[in-house]
Amino acid sequence: MSTETIEVGGLRQRYGAFEAVRGIDFSVPSGQLFALLGTNGAGKTTTMEVLEGFRPAAAGTVRLLGADPFRDRRALRPRVGIMLQESGLIGDLTVSETIGLWRDLHARPLSVGEALARADLADKAGTAVRQLSGGQKRRLDLALAVVGRPEVLFLDEPTTGMDPEARIATWKLIQDLVADGTTVLLTTHYLEEAERLADRIAIMHRGEIRIAGTVPEVVAGHGDRIAFRVPAHVPIDTLPRLDGFPPEITVADGFPTARYTVTGGDPDGRAHRSVADLLAWAATQSVTLDRLSVRPASLEDVFLSIVEDK
Numbered sequence: 001m002s003t004e005t006i007e008v009g010g011l012r013q014r015y016g017a018f019e020a021v022r023g024i025d026f027s028v029p030s031g032q033l034f035a036l037l038g039t040n041g042a043g044k045t046t047t048m049e050v051l052e053g054f055r056p057a058a059a060g061t062v063r064l065l066g067a068d069p070f071r072d073r074r075a076l077r078p079r080v081g082i083m084l085q086e087s088g089l090i091g092d093l094t095v096s097e098t099i100g101l102w103r104d105l106h107a108r109p110l111s112v113g114e115a116l117a118r119a120d121l122a123d124k125a126g127t128a129v130r131q132l133s134g135g136q137k138r139r140l141d142l143a144l145a146v147v148g149r150p151e152v153l154f155l156d157e158p159t160t161g162m163d164p165e166a167r168i169a170t171w172k173l174i175q176d177l178v179a180d181g182t183t184v185l186l187t188t189h190y191l192e193e194a195e196r197l198a199d200r201i202a203i204m205h206r207g208e209i210r211i212a213g214t215v216p217e218v219v220a221g222h223g224d225r226i227a228f229r230v231p232a233h234v235p236i237d238t239l240p241r242l243d244g245f246p247p248e249i250t251v252a253d254g255f256p257t258a259r260y261t262v263t264g265g266d267p268d269g270r271a272h273r274s275v276a277d278l279l280a281w282a283a284t285q286s287v288t289l290d291r292l293s294v295r296p297a298s299l300e301d302v303f304l305s306i307v308e309d310k
């Protein structure tokens with residue numbers, strides 16, 4: 001028997017003639033957090049909606065806790081928590097009343113006090129939902145998603161609209177849930193969120209998974225980055241080529257900055273050798289390399305290289 005809590009194989013989904021998801025595969029073992037990253041319209045929410053049982057898969061296989069999320073949605077519902085991008089909260093109810101209402105739908109829910117504490121909303125218990133800020137509403141959505149102690153949690157952009165403090169508190173809540181054994185599928189536009197929380201990630205673009213794995217696996221093979229400010233007296237076209245390529249010139253803080261991506265050759269030595277070449281060039285030209293930096297590719301670099309690849 002499979003130990004995967006979520007299994008997606010060859011999933012396709014269309015809206016009329018438009019294919020929003022074009023044959024994707026991934027799986028999430030029990031107790032892990034998997035993050036779907038991607039551009040707007042990449043197909044993340046559509047994928048989530050199939051797993052949540054809102055619509056059947058047009059093609060491919062989808063299993064949730066060993067069952068079919070659409071056909072078996074009634075049986076699965078008590079075991080699953082869902083935080084949608086758009087919530088349908090009732091403005092006139094208080095925060096406590098809203099949680100109370102959702103508790104009644106579950107067999108062994110958290111108490112209202114526990115749910116309030118988990119979402120850091122205890123001081124808003126008596127406040128009408130309509131009077132909450134955007135970030136507070138997201139926290140209430142999260143409280144409602146977890147009040148039934150779900151085994152699997154779907155979080156669609158859970159921290160959008162939250163201030164940095166609320167976001168960090170929410171990350172802590174999500175980490176606690178995963179540590180307690182909850183399996184989580186999360187979509188986010190915050191790369192830092194995925195890096196902090198996810199056991200594995202996938203980057204989607206135009207309905208396809210372009211790359212997947214742990215963050216170190218995803219960034220591996222994307223080279224190192226070398227950058228420095230170009231001194232005012234140095235013509236751009238005299239800058240050296242490194243690893244065979246000229247620099248990309250961007251403007252940062254009003255200064256032209258030369259950026260190199262070094263991918264060729266021996267993976268351990270490439271940045272080292274290119275930096276040595278650069279320093280030798282600088283010495284012969286009597287140029288000072290202001291703000292020289294050397295670093296491995298980041299998740300943001302990989303993300304941008306995927307989405308800029310039209």
Ligand SMILES: Nc1ncnc2c1ncn2[C@@H]1O[C@H](COP(=O)(O)OP(=O)(O)OP(=O)(O)O)[C@@H](O)[C@H]1O
Pocket residue numbers: 015018020038039040041042043044045046047
């Ligand atoms: N109900 C619908 N009818 C027609 N097209 C839709 C519908 N829902 C989504 N789409 C289209 O399907 C594509 C994928 O949308 P989806 O919401 O899954 O993307 P997403 O990755 O979640 O994007 P975002 O990051 O903006 O939330 C988009 O091009 C979108 O316009």
